[in-house]
Amino acid sequence: MSINAVQNANIAEERPFIAEAEHDGARVYALSGIWTTRTVAQVDAEMREIETRGVREPLILDVAGIEKIDTAGAWLLERLITALQARNAEVRLEGEGEEINILLGAVREASRRGEEVSRPKPPGFVIAALEGVGRTVYTIRDDFLASMNILGSTIRGAQMKLGRGHAVNLAAIFHQIDRMGVGAVPVVVLMSAIVGGIVAQQGAYQLRYFGADIFVVDLVGILILRELGVLMTAIMLAGRSGSAITAEIGSMKMREEVDALKVIGLNPVGVLVFPRLVALVIALPCLTIIANFAALGGAIVISWFYSNITPAAFLDRLRVGISLSTIFSGLIKAPFMAMVIGILASVEGLKVGGSAESLGRHVTASVVKAIFVVIIMDGAFAIFFASIDF
Known part of the structure; x- marks a missing residue:
């Protein structure tokens, strides 16, 4: 077998999988395989297609089959859960371990903070004007201190070597x-x-x-x-x-x-x-x-x-x-x-x-x-x- 064939076989084994089934009136998506930065791009399109489907029954995400996951995989899962919940779907996660729970919590917290930073409350005119004055004063102070440092170094001498002669x-x-x-x-x-x-x-x-x-x-x-x-x-x-x-x-x-x-x-x-x-x-x-x-x-x-x-x-x-x-x-x-x-x-x-x-x-x-x-x-x-x- 050639080197390329071996590499392709390894890549095929190290990929994420999504299996869809029905169980007790609920739609089940069984996730398995390797969900890391290197592999999640292979199922990104399939995950987005699931996000856009019509939802009438409860959804179960079974993650017990996931062998390995990192922040990229957790972000993909969190994006799917958030998109489905936004469409009033009942989503339940099953088979998750401690690692997945920690990663999902971290991704969820980062997303929440990002939303807060991206939508700051616009300050009023008076606050904005005072902020501009304050920033200008601090800029003048910093420029003055830097100028005095250069002026002092120049008056002291050339100082080609750091602290060692002129x-x-x-x-x-x-x-x-x-x-x-x-x-x-x-x-x-x-x-x-x-x-x-x-x-x-x-x-x-x-x-x-x-x-x-x-x-x-x-x-x-x-x-x-x-x-x-x-x-x-x-x-x-x-x-x-x-x-x-x-x-x-x-x-x-x-x-x-x-x-x-x-x-x-x-x-x-x-x-x-x-x-x-x-x-x-x-x-x-x-x-x-x-x-x-x-x-x-x-x-x-x-x-x-x-x-x-x-x-x-x-x-x-x-x-x-x-x-x-x-x-x-x-x-x-x-x-x-x-x-x-x-x-x-x-x-x-x-x-x-x-x-x-x-x-x-x-x-x-x-x-x-x-x-x-x-x-x-x-x-x-x-x-x-x-x-x-x-």
Whole structure:
């Protein structure tokens, strides 16, 4: 006999059987054989056909002939009993042993709990609103604690080895500066020049009614150097580099590369987060300076063609209208904004689960949170500088 024939014979022996008979005015279904996960699929269609039959007499399920049964077989029996009882049939179980009773009880309890979970009571509007507020507060708390953990690890040092010395990877830092800083120069210059030109044109248009076109230089200089230059650059970096940090760390988390770093004794914060944070802290002030020059350049061109303010006159008035505090008040914000962008991006990246949907959700959350916090921080700095007359 061939191997396939032997296997087919074994499978034929290890299968469930259903025998139907009449006894004392009741319909009897005698169940026998092996009722396990491997075999119950062979009688599933027959069991469903029994569930749909018309029922006029009492039904007896004789399970004394069952040689072996597991949860799958017990679930099939429980489904048949529940379906028949739902049609007002009188069902009686005979020949059951302790094993079958335990399995049927467990399956019945699991089904009851599943029904309770699948049909939750819809909360009222007030309860739902309070629940949303509570979840948001807990999310903010968790994000704050995770951010402080990353910030503390970064301030302490690179910590490439878990608790064993410091090692700064300069190559990784310069690589990140090239990607986040040098790579962002074209888009930052273009955006800043356009915004600077728009501010100059709108300011000149309004000041023309008062014959004070020259004061557009003061308007553009103060607005760009104190607020818009650093703010626009930070927002651009949050969308460009913050999302990249979250996507990179999140992809490593999905592929369990972060866990692999821990297994070989490396600190994920030191390897993945520290170089990116240092690069952002260096790149954002440099990009802010470039953005300021680009915005002022765009304003000079527009003022020249729109208000006949020559570049020499623009620069002369700019030296009078601004001071060193105006320049430094914008640059002081840049490192703090860079830390916020990098920390929030890293926190969201480390929260990514095992699916692409989770990655996309956390990348979006990273950009939104970073831009929101950067704008709040810019307003807080503006109020602080005004209070100390800086």
